[in-house]
Amino acid sequence: MKLTLKVWRQKSANDKGKIETYPIDNISEHMSFLEMMDVLNEQLITEGKIPVSFDHDCREGICGMCSMHINGEPHGPDRGVATCQLHMRKFKDGDTIYIEPFRAKGFPIIKDLVVDRSAFDRIQHAGGFVSVNTSGNTQDANALPIPKADADTAFDSATCIGCGACVAACKNASAMLFVSAKVSQFSLLPQGKVEAKRRVLHMVEQMDKEGFGNCTNTGACEVECPKGISLENIARMNREYLKASVSSSK
Amino acid sequence: MATLDAKIPAGPIKDKWTKHKNDINLVNPANKRLIDIIVVGTGLAGGAAAASLAEMGYSVKAFCFQDSPRRAHSIAAQGGINAAKNYQNDGDSIYRLFYDTVKGGDYRSREANVYRLAEVSGNIIDQCVAQGVPFAREYGGLLDNRSFGGVLVSRTFYAKGQTGQQLLLGAYSAMNRQIGKGKIKMYNRHEMLELVKVDGKARGIIARNLVTGAVESHSAHAVVIASGGYGNVFFLSTNAMGSNTTAAWRVHKKGAYFANPCYTQIHPTCIPRSGDYQSKLTLMSESLRNDGRIWVPKNIDDIEAIRSGKIKPVQIAEENRDYYLERRYPAFGNLVPRDVASRAAKERCDAGYGVNATGEAVYLDFASAIKRYGKEKAIVTGEENPSDSRIIELGEGVIEDKYGNLFQMYEKITDDNPYKTPMQIYPAVHYTMGGIWVDYNLMTSVPGCYAAGEANFSDHGANRLGASALMQGLADGYFVLPYTIGDYLADDIRTGEIPTDSTEFKEAEEAVKARITKFMDNKGTKSVDHFHKLLGKIMWDKVGMARNEKHLKEAIAEIRVVREEFYKNVLIPGGAMELNPELEKALRVEDFLELGELFACDALARTESCGGHFREESVELDGPQKGEAKRDDTNFAYVSAWEWTGDPGQAKLHKEELEFNDIELKQRSYK
Ligand SMILES: Cc1cc2nc3c(=O)[nH]c(=O)nc-3n(C[C@H](O)[C@H](O)[C@H](O)COP(=O)(O)OP(=O)(O)OC[C@H]3O[C@@H](n4cnc5c(N)ncnc54)[C@H](O)[C@@H]3O)c2cc1C
Numbered sequence: 010m011k012l013t014l015k016v017w018r019q020k021s022a023n024d025k026g027k028i029e030t031y032p033i034d035n036i037s038e039h040m041s042f043l044e045m046m047d048v049l050n051e052q053l054i055t056e057g058k059i060p061v062s063f064d065h066d067c068r069e070g071i072c073g074m075c076s077m078h079i080n081g082e083p084h085g086p087d088r089g090v091a092t093c094q095l096h097m098r099k100f101k102d103g104d105t106i107y108i109e110p111f112r113a114k115g116f117p118i119i120k121d122l123v124v125d126r127s128a129f130d131r132i133q134h135a136g137g138f139v140s141v142n143t144s145g146n147t148q149d150a151n152a153l154p155i156p157k158a159d160a161d162t163a164f165d166s167a168t169c170i171g172c173g174a175c176v177a178a179c180k181n182a183s184a185m186l187f188v189s190a191k192v193s194q195f196s197l198l199p200q201g202k203v204e205a206k207r208r209v210l211h212m213v214e215q216m217d218k219e220g221f222g223n224c225t226n227t228g229a230c231e232v233e234c235p236k237g238i239s240l241e242n243i244a245r246m247n248r249e250y251l252k253a254s255v256s257s258s259k
Numbered sequence: 260m261a262t263l264d265a266k267i268p269a270g271p272i273k274d275k276w277t278k279h280k281n282d283i284n285l286v287n288p289a290n291k292r293l294i295d296i297i298v299v300g301t302g303l304a305g306g307a308a309a310a311s312l313a314e315m316g317y318s319v320k321a322f323c324f325q326d327s328p329r330r331a332h333s334i335a336a337q338g339g340i341n342a343a344k345n346y347q348n349d350g351d352s353i354y355r356l357f358y359d360t361v362k363g364g365d366y367r368s369r370e371a372n373v374y375r376l377a378e379v380s381g382n383i384i385d386q387c388v389a390q391g392v393p394f395a396r397e398y399g400g401l402l403d404n405r406s407f408g409g410v411l412v413s414r415t416f417y418a419k420g421q422t423g424q425q426l427l428l429g430a431y432s433a434m435n436r437q438i439g440k441g442k443i444k445m446y447n448r449h450e451m452l453e454l455v456k457v458d459g460k461a462r463g464i465i466a467r468n469l470v471t472g473a474v475e476s477h478s479a480h481a482v483v484i485a486s487g488g489y490g491n492v493f494f495l496s497t498n499a500m501g502s503n504t505t506a507a508w509r510v511h512k513k514g515a516y517f518a519n520p521c522y523t524q525i526h527p528t529c530i531p532r533s534g535d536y537q538s539k540l541t542l543m544s545e546s547l548r549n550d551g552r553i554w555v556p557k558n559i560d561d562i563e564a565i566r567s568g569k570i571k572p573v574q575i576a577e578e579n580r581d582y583y584l585e586r587r588y589p590a591f592g593n594l595v596p597r598d599v600a601s602r603a604a605k606e607r608c609d610a611g612y613g614v615n616a617t618g619e620a621v622y623l624d625f626a627s628a629i630k631r632y633g634k635e636k637a638i639v640t641g642e643e644n645p646s647d648s649r650i651i652e653l654g655e656g657v658i659e660d661k662y663g664n665l666f667q668m669y670e671k672i673t674d675d676n677p678y679k680t681p682m683q684i685y686p687a688v689h690y691t692m693g694g695i696w697v698d699y700n701l702m703t704s705v706p707g708c709y710a711a712g713e714a715n716f717s718d719h720g721a722n723r724l725g726a727s728a729l730m731q732g733l734a735d736g737y738f739v740l741p742y743t744i745g746d747y748l749a750d751d752i753r754t755g756e757i758p759t760d761s762t763e764f765k766e767a768e769e770a771v772k773a774r775i776t777k778f779m780d781n782k783g784t785k786s787v788d789h790f791h792k793l794l795g796k797i798m799w800d801k802v803g804m805a806r807n808e809k810h811l812k813e814a815i816a817e818i819r820v821v822r823e824e825f826y827k828n829v830l831i832p833g834g835a836m837e838l839n840p841e842l843e844k845a846l847r848v849e850d851f852l853e854l855g856e857l858f859a860c861d862a863l864a865r866t867e868s869c870g871g872h873f874r875e876e877s878v879e880l881d882g883p884q885k886g887e888a889k890r891d892d893t894n895f896a897y898v899s900a901w902e903w904t905g906d907p908g909q910a911k912l913h914k915e916e917l918e919f920n921d922i923e924l925k926q927r928s929y930k
């Protein structure tokens with residue numbers, strides 16, 4: 010395939026940044042999108058230019074590091090995949106592809122396509138845990154049976170990879186899907202119930218502090234989420250939040 | 260040749276750990292906060308260690324090169340984690356897990372360490388459940404188990420195909436609690452480039468801030484290396500793109516012995532490569548071998564027809580298929596250990612039976628499992644006389660529940676539907692059993708420098724059993740290091756903060772800056788990847804699944820040539836004081852190019868075959884085991900620990916003799 014790439018180039022956080030155009034040839038449909046980017050970078054290096062910086066690591070859709078806005082969609086046109094799992098067979102010979110970073114106030118750009126998502130970590134520091142110390146004498150893992158349905162739903166929420174596509178997809182740059190996934194996981198498990206109120210209040214407070222916008226229920230996040238994290242998580246978190254704020258204002 | 264003291268506590272194996280914990284020094288809580296510990300790596304080993312040490316009161320500084328600790332490579336582990344809980348009442352016990360691990364490692368691991376690992380395995384599951392890790396459960400609400408290769412019991416705990424992710428998020432959440440409290444200071448996007456020693460002790464590291472490019476000194480009373488494995492020395496592996504050997508290698512160059520570098524695990528079930536542009540290989544979890552059957556066509560004519568697309572695999576009749584693992588190893592069948600399964604696949608493909616265009620692929624087929632599960636499901640749900648297509652539908656549902664994300668991953672990559680046609684798989688580099696040598700306390704040969712997780716060599720001998728790396732990483736991090744490190748640090752309570760303005764730090768910092776400048780100023784013409792791929796090809800062709808003297812000697816010479824060429828001709832665009840992925844890669848590949856040579860030297864010196872290390876010169880010539888790997892216990896029952904002397908080809912060998920008091924040395928048979 011022959012393609013035209015329009016790539017966001019920005020030298021540093023303070024640079025204004027602009028779109029550059031790069032023609033690219035001999036792209037196989039079996040390549041992954043990031044392998045296509047490798048080819049582009051190899052080409053740029055040979056031409057004495059600066060290669061495009063982008064985040065990636067596992068290249069199998071699980072670490073959450075990759076984060077490209079492709080043709081206006083976080084992680085590109087395919088569904089249920091992260092950027093690294095997108096394959097060139099989703100494109101046609103002659104296509105022009107726009108490649109930009111995830112854009113949100115909470116995710117400042119570091120360079121080119123690399124953004125700073127440490128706000129997500131800080132939200133987790135505020136309450137994304139069960140307060141249990143390491144010890145050799147926690148109760149036996151089977152002492153407390155958990156209904157399979159609850160365990161399975163908690164697992165579904167826990168599969169969030171923290172990529173930030175939900176934020177990038179949202180016109181308000183809201184982080185509700187991400188935060189609610191963590192809150193849900195713990196609220197569905199007996200181990201997480203003890204601290205449920207504190208957790209939801211603190212995590213939401215930190216989320217607001219980080220400059221993420223409000224949720225207006227557009228559902229764009231769910232569509233772009235590579236792990237299929239559903240809007241039910243947001244509903245569950247809203248219920249948890251309401252319960253917690255009512256009881257804490259008493 | 261010196262011998263090495265592993266500091267194994269005396270006494271019967273089952274009492275060693277308990278007794279040792281009672282005997283070692285402790286640091287009192289008030290003193291702990293005066294003690295700094297650096298943890299390099301936030302995977303299962305580093306994450307668990309950092310969280311536990313901080314909970315105990317130490318001041319921890321943790322480092323990772325990703326943008327968040329949650330993205331460490333452990334996140335990618337799929338299949339599961341072992342523990343001797345015997346929840347299934349199938350005869351499991353601490354002893355059996357110990358025995359299986361030593362046998363699976365082909366009798367090249369240290370008994371005392373493995374026993375301790377088995378002993379704490381149960382605690383790991385308890386701990387993780389308490390943290391809210393959502394393991395798979397049965398309808399009764401209790402934890403579910405599956406079985407994994409090389410063993411006869413079901414002791415593997417799992418969370419669909421995302422076990423590593425869930426365990427790592429557990430450790431990450433424990434870290435987050437301590438970061439929030441200020442007990443862990445987290446350095447994301449930082450890469451350790453040097454170990455700093457003061458008076459012979461590990462006292463800090465030099466790290467590069469990957470965003471600003473600044474070269475920084477960080478001090479501590481002890482340094483823990485939990486930086487993962489070095490499989491990427493092959494360029495292509497199932498490891499994440501950033502996985503590297505730099506932290507481990509730099510510690511080695513500062514005096515830590517590197518043990519058994521040639522012990523590599525080639526995993527039998529990975530998606531075959533599709534072209535030269537390939538950047539990494541993707542694992543299909545071993546758990547799939549519980550339900551998938553591996554085969555190639557029996558007749559060479561069918562191979563031709565398959566490759567040219569004239570027939571499809573599903574059209575090949577049962578009697579024309581060669582289920583070669585079931586044929587060769589009737590007792591274990593598709594569940595033989597990884598090294599055995601990988602070599603068997605290579606044997607078939609070398610004989611011309613590979614099923615894709617490159618000739619490097621075999622089938623992993625779920626059709627019979629789908630039928631079997633479909634029938635069972637119909638009975639459970641009370642459907643009477645279900646049609647064949649209904650059975651398949653039900654069976655596919657069961658398979659989806661078990662392996663949904665893996666099947667999806669496969670389909671996204673290959674564009675083939677594995678519910679309807681067998682997967683194509685081929686072995687790929689996956690895990691490195693070798694690593695930094697550590698004693699029973701996990702201390703390296705540099706005082707105050709520890710190594711945990713895949714970065715050390717400790718528990719898996721010459722071959723690791725499936726689902727045991729996660730177990731080891733968490734055992735090291737949650738349950739071993741937090742105790743053993745106190746014994747060393749007890750002497751440091753009056754030391755006070757380690758200053759970073761000493762000559763030792765300054766010199767180390769200057770050396771790192773000089774390395775960076777040398778790369779930036781190089782007027783080369785070739786990218787880092789160019790050299791990394793050259794190294795990878797030599798490693799795979801000559802130091803890969805089957806090794807012989809001639810190839811190993813060639814490899815050593817060729818690696819030296821590539822290394823020289825790399826320094827002359829590598830080109831690093833951009834600047835040093837900014838985010839520069841090419842510079843990051845260059846600093847990693849520099850170390851891979853040295854490690855690769857030591858790796859080949861180690862493989863050359865070990866003329867026996869054991870576990871993942873297969874020397875073509877050492878095979879059984881006759882009897883029922885004809886053609887199988889031949890171990891040589893008389894001459895090689897030791898750990899090879901290499902000391903850096905200035906050139907990887909001139910490393911000095913130290914031997915740790917392995918004693919087997921609780922397990923009888925036997926030929927490993929899976930027939
Ligand atoms: C695809 C795949 C599937 C697997 N599945 C299983 C499984 O089902 N069961 C099982 O038991 N095992 C499995 N394994 C093996 C297992 O995942 C790993 O061995 C284990 O997770 C390694 O953990 P670790 O903590 O030692 O290192 P890692 O998780 O690799 O973490 C390394 C850490 O070190 C940091 N680091 C490295 N170098 C530096 C540096 N120079 N400076 C700063 N930081 C640095 C990284 O940022 C990272 O945080 C699998 C492996 C792969 C590749």
Ligand code: SF4
Pocket residue numbers: 168169170171172173174175176186187190230233234235236237238
């Ligand atoms: S909710 Fe989905 S889109 Fe948002 S961070 Fe998690 S995985 Fe990414």
Ligand code: FES
Pocket residue numbers: 064065066067068069070071072073074075091092093094170
């Ligand atoms: S690179 Fe890990 S999710 Fe894409």
